[in-house]
Amino acid sequence: MxxxxxxxxxxxxxxxxxxxxxxxxxxxxxxxxxxxxxxxxxxxxxxxxxxxxxxxxDKRGLFTAFAAEGSRRLTASMEAALAALPPGADALARLAATGRGYIAFARANPAHFRLMFRTDLLDRTDQAWRAEMQGSFAVLERAMAVLAPRAGARDMRARLALAWSAVHGFCTLRAEGAGGDLWNPDARAAETAEDMVALLVSACAPSPGEAGSA
Amino acid sequence: MxxxxxxxxxxxxxxxxxxxxxxxxxxxxxxxxxxxxxxxxxxxxxxxxxxxxxxxxDKRGLFTAFAAEGSRRLTASMEAALAALPPGADALARLAATGRGYIAFARANPAHFRLMFRTDLLDRTDQAWRAEMQGSFAVLERAMAVLAPRAGARDMRARLALAWSAVHGFCTLRAEGAGGDLWNPDARAAETAEDMVALLVSACAPSPGEAGSA
DNA sequence: CTCATAAACTGACCATCGTCAAGTTTGGAA
DNA sequence: TTCCAAACTTGACGATGGTCAGTTTATGAG
Missing domain, CATH: 1.10.10.60 (Homeodomain-like)
Structure with missing residues (x-):
């Protein structure tokens, strides 16, 4: 329309x-x-x-431009969620906000979300697209980096994988209509997303062993 | 070939x-x-x-049959991982095994995985496909149900969403080649998956509040 | 205002695709 | 054997994507 x-x-x-x-x-x-x-x-x-x-x-170029636009909006959505945080928010709150921004983007731009990860439709060599994608990824990495500055590289990877995977998988399943009635009514979906991010953040928090630094 | x-x-x-x-x-x-x-x-x-x-x-029919085959293999892979568990394995171990089975399927059948969740290519009314999908979903639900039999419906949904989303998102990002060098070398990917599932399981475990029931 | 140049857009072309409505071959049942 | 239903082939249709030569419009210089 x-x-x-x-x-x-x-x-x-x-x-x-x-x-x-x-x-x-x-x-x-x-x-x-x-x-x-x-x-x-x-x-x-x-x-x-x-x-x-x-x-x-060509068609691939159109899709790639569309995907780049999606990345830009994704970055903006995550940064908006971070900016809405109260001034003294801690690392866990920032991580949660980033996740909520990701989910909010996918919910507000389902078409972009569904297309931007279909790599077979995109021109992966496109510079504008690559730049936007890296911008989005940088926000994710920053959210994780601020959380566990002293964690080992391997542990860091696992946490980043868990955080990104969970949020991304949630959006994917929802956008594709899988998951059936698990999160179909919108109200329930929002509530499920909220609870899920909370669980997720606790899983990414520094384990009891390492001091609750920074 | x-x-x-x-x-x-x-x-x-x-x-x-x-x-x-x-x-x-x-x-x-x-x-x-x-x-x-x-x-x-x-x-x-x-x-x-x-x-x-x-x-x-028609083409949609071919894709739907292909997706149904994928679902069957997914179910089998998860059940195989469960069956490989030592006899007395607890609920957390069963959850982890289900997740590993999911990831193993996606890794062994990338083509099936990439196609089976593209709902716009499938005939969602196909009975054989629906049955296979429900079979796969039932395994997931069972893995969660055995974990937290006394949790509330809302909490249950959040945990199922987290577990399924994380594992699914991980496979999706990997299959589509997103995530760049995060998990590109195969050895690193396997190790990241293993660590991630461990983190995930701990997040889905019954919270300290509720007794660690059977 | 006039005009030349660059950009935006049109229209026609070809190879390919999915689907349909015939035919033709095959294997098995009677 | 005879015959039928299923498996497959053939040929044709409209629609798509990519390309290219040509036409129209906007812009800016004189």
Missing amino acids: SVTPKAEGRHHHGALRRALLDAVAEIVLERGPEAVTLRECARRAGVSHSAAAPHFG | SVTPKAEGRHHHGALRRALLDAVAEIVLERGPEAVTLRECARRAGVSHSAAAPHFG
């Missing part, structure tokens, strides 16, 4: 790039990622089927 | 169903899920382009 078609009679669209990205999101929501078609995107934007080429190159 | 082409001259293939499913796996491994084509599968099986129809109906 959000895609802005070209004004009747005008030759230039004016914001075709944006309109095409919106069309991608729209189609993913309506009929799934598989149904996204260059021609259908063009149709919704009110332009001919090859109008996308100058902007994105 | 595993797909068996039709014998020269023969009209009947004899095992076309299996050959087509093998072709799907082969193509997913080589070029990703997006590259799977009915015609390409038929080509590899050495039959004509529409030979799949009697067996699977």
Whole structure:
């Protein structure tokens, strides 16, 4: 619904790039990622089927740009959650906020989320995309680094894997509609996510052995 | 490489169903899920382009059958990990084994794993597929149920969500090649998975408050 | 205002895809 | 043997993605 078609009679669209990205999101929501078609995107934007080429190159380019936009929003969502924290929030609270930001992004942008990790649809060599992805990843790593500055590399990896995997898996299962009625009603999903992040944070906390540093 | 082409001259293939499913796996491994084509599968099986129809109906039918096979293998992998446990293994060990079985499946069958959760490619009304999925889910639920028989429904949901999400997310990120060098070398991936499951199990264990019941 | 150049977009082309509606072969039951 | 149902082939249809030459519009220099 959000895609802005070209004004009747005008030759230039004016914001075709944006309109095409919106069309991608729209189609993913309506009929799934598989149904996204260059021609259908063009149709919704009110332009001919090859109008996308100058902007994105080919279909892969369109998807990659869409995924890059997703990464940017993901980073912003996590950083917003961190910024909303009270000033003196500790490391555990920051980790939890990062996780909530991740989940909030996936919930608010299901189309982006479903597409951005389908690596077979993306041009992994695209520089803009790589930069955005690394930006998102850096936020995750920072959230973990601040938590356990003295942990060993291997333990650090395990905790990062657990945190990222749990949050990512939750969003994936939810976005793909797996999990059935486990988290279908929205209210229940939010509550489950909240509880899950709490459990998760306690699991990532420094184990009793290592002093509760920084 | 595993797909068996039709014998020269023969009209009947004899095992076309299996050959087509093998072709799907082969193509997913080589070029990703997006590259799977009915015609390409038929080509590899050495039959004509529409030979799949009697067996699977349409493309969606082929994918759904492939996903159902994946679910069956997933269930088997988890049950095998449980069966390999020493006789007196406790609830936590059973939970960890289920998780390891899940991860082992995804590692041994990356093509199945990547396809079976892409709900937009599947016929969700297919009865055989639904039955297999529920079978897999039942194993997960059983692993959690045995762990915290007295926990509240909400807490139970959170733990199931955490366990399933973490393991699933780990497999997804790994299968899609996200996570970069976090778990790329195989040895490191195995070790990370092992550590992660250990962390995860401790997070799902009954909290100190509730007695460590049977 | 006029005009030239760059960008945006159109329309037609080809190979490929999924599906359908015929035919043809095969294996097995009667 | 005869015959049928299932397995497979063939050929055709509309739709898709990628490409390219050509046309229209916007922009900026004079």
